[in-house]
Amino acid sequence: MEFKEFKEKLFKKAKKSGLDEFEIYYQDKESLSINIYKEEVEKYNLNKSFGVSFRAKYKERMGYSYTEIIDEDSIDMLIKNAKQGAEFIEDDDIQFIYEGDKSYEVVENYYKALENIDPEKLIELAIEMERECKKQSDKVDNFGGCGISYVNSSYGIMNSKGLDLGDKLNLLTAYVVPILDIDSKKYDGFGYATAKSLEEVKPEKIASMGIEEAMKKVNAKQIESSKYKTIINNEAMVSILQSFWSVFDADLAQKGISLLKGKEGDIIASNKVNIIDNPLLKDGLASVGFDDEGVATFKKSLVEKGELKTLLHNLKTAYKAGIKSTGSGFKSSYASPVSVGPSNLYIEKGEKTLDEAIKEVNNGLLVTEFSGLHSGANSITGEFSLAARGFKITDGKIDHPVEQITVAGNFFTLLKDIEEVCDDIKFPMSSFGSPSVVVKELSIAGK
Template identity: 60%
Template sequence: MNLNEFKEKLFDKAKESGFEDSEIYVTNSESLSISIYKQEVEGYNLDKSFGLSFRGIINGKIGYSHTRILDEDSIDMLVNTAKNAALLIENEDTQFIYEGDKNYEDVVCYYEAIDNIDPKDLINIGLEIEKECKNYNENVVNIRGCKVIYSKGDIQISNTKGLDLKNKENILYTYVVPVLEIDGQKQDGTGYKIATNIDEINPRKIAKMGVDEALSKINSKSIETGNYKIALYNEAMVSLLSAFCGVFSADATQKGLSLLKDKENTIIASENVTIVDNPLLENGLSSAPFDDEGVATFRKEIISKGKLTTLLHNLKTAHKANTKSTGNGFKSSYASSVSVSPSNFYIEKGDKSFDEVLNTLGEGLLITEFAGLHSGANAISGDFSLASKGFYIKDGKKAYPVDQITVAGNFFDLLKQITVVGDDLTFPLSSIGSPTVIATGLSVAGK
């Protein structure tokens, strides 16, 4: 049975069973992951996935169900499962099947140049990256990971209110983690590239990126506990922002899980801070013209020069707050329910180069890496205490690498204490981005 025939029969069956409105959400994806180790293909994984979820409103409640098979038995199962689930719901939340928007922005999510790439070419890229690591520096003793990944997929949303949306996307990226050993000390680094054309992947540059990062950490040492001026490198700030971005969800505030409840239109950050959620970002990993409820997406400033202008909403949270959805109703998979999630979420870049940021810092610490974010960061209180690595900065230059330290603070306080924002905005294999920033109020525990 083809999808259109299945959809029509499913909607008819749902209507007969008492559903007022119904919707299907369909994903069809393919992913090729190639792992290289010691100049051999260690792993070659081709995954194909198809899934359809159904949801419908009955007696004001919404029920979900899902399947991977399109046949008559699945139609009965989907309707009955969703109906039974809806009847068990006890809360009074208003639910929505969306009729759609008049206009949807054109967003480039699919790149013909990387479609139908010969897997042999991807294997050769991986082999070359690994080889270049060892050619670049003789102290490379191991490769902790070397992968080339290509994935593509499409999404379709159709419902009984006339909504019929389709979007397709693909991505090619690679990374390598070389391990160096010098004078008995081992350190690793990561080189990576996200590409929209295979010609953008330069194995030597990727290898150099990873090896140089590992080299920079050699001869790391701890420092005394004390008060230091601190700069947070873009990738370190990304990890913090990733850990705490959920506090900007209206669902979290409405459930009492975020301190930003009732803080809209108030100052919650330094005037140097603007945080953007931009699903229309060119080459963004989470760019899309519509969310998983069919709401048209748009660029919005969550924090504008320190002021919290909006939270992230889906249709349900927006109704509760008597506002409009921000187009952030997303599903973690075809089989899950709609939640609130950011798209391309980042701190807007400033006007100082990385070198200028370090010159402004003068003397202090540049934190380049946080570890233990899952256990050391409390998203509700904002408190964090994290094992960290970085560099001691003197006269605006890197003096020596630092590790075995712990940096502690509070995310909400940190937003207010950012004094300088660099222009080196980056998205390190992530849809969360940040430039390097200087912040006060962080404590450092060392030896």
């Protein structure tokens, strides 16, 4: 059965079954992932998936169902399961089938140059990344990973109120993790690229990035335990922001799980800090013209000069708060219910260069990497205790690499203690971005 016919029959039967408000969300996705090891294909995964979710208001509750097969039997199953699901819901939250907005921004996230890519060319590029690493350094002993991936997805939403939206996206990513052996010690680095065409994947540049990062770790030392004025570099700050973004989730706030509940209008950060959620960001990995409820998306300031302006809302949480949705109603997959989610979430860049910030800090620490974020960061309390590495700053210059340290603090305190924001904003293979930031002090456990 063709999708158009399936949709028309589903809507007709849903109406006959007594459902007045309902919608379908579909996703058609193809992904190819290739992993290389020692210049040979280690893994080759080609996945194709198609799914449809159906949700409907029944007895003033929203019921969900989904299918991967579109036929007559699926139509009956979707309606039946949505009704049954609605009957089992116990909360009184009001949910909506949205009639749509007057206009939607056009977001470019599909690139013709990525159509009909020959997998052999992807394999060649991935192998070339390994070769380039060995060519650029005779210290390359092994690889922690080397791969290239392509994804192509189309999706859309249609409902009983006349809403009919669709879009498509594609993206190419590549990475290599060279491991260097220097004086019998191992050092790894990470080189990567996101691309809109094969030509943008440059093995030489990616290899150089990975080797350079690995070399910066050579001869790292521990430092004394103390409180240090600290620069958190862009990629490390991205990992912090990604771990704590849920504090801006209005659904969690309304449930009392986020400490930002009722804090709109309060100062929660330094006046140097602006935090943006921008689904219309050019080349953003999460750029989209509408959310998964059909609400038109727009750029918004979550934090402006330290003041909390808004949380992220979907239709349900916005209704509770008596405001308009921020266009942040997203599904984690076609089979999932709508929740609250970010798009391109980032700290807005400042004016100082990283070199200027290092000079002004004079004596302190530059943190370049955090690990253990899944277990060492508590998004409810804001507390974190994380293994880290980076560089000692002495007399306004990078002194030596630092390892085997633990950084402890609180996310909310960190935001207030940011003294400078640099201009080096980065989105490292992520929809989260940040520049480097200068923090008044952080507790460092070393030797």
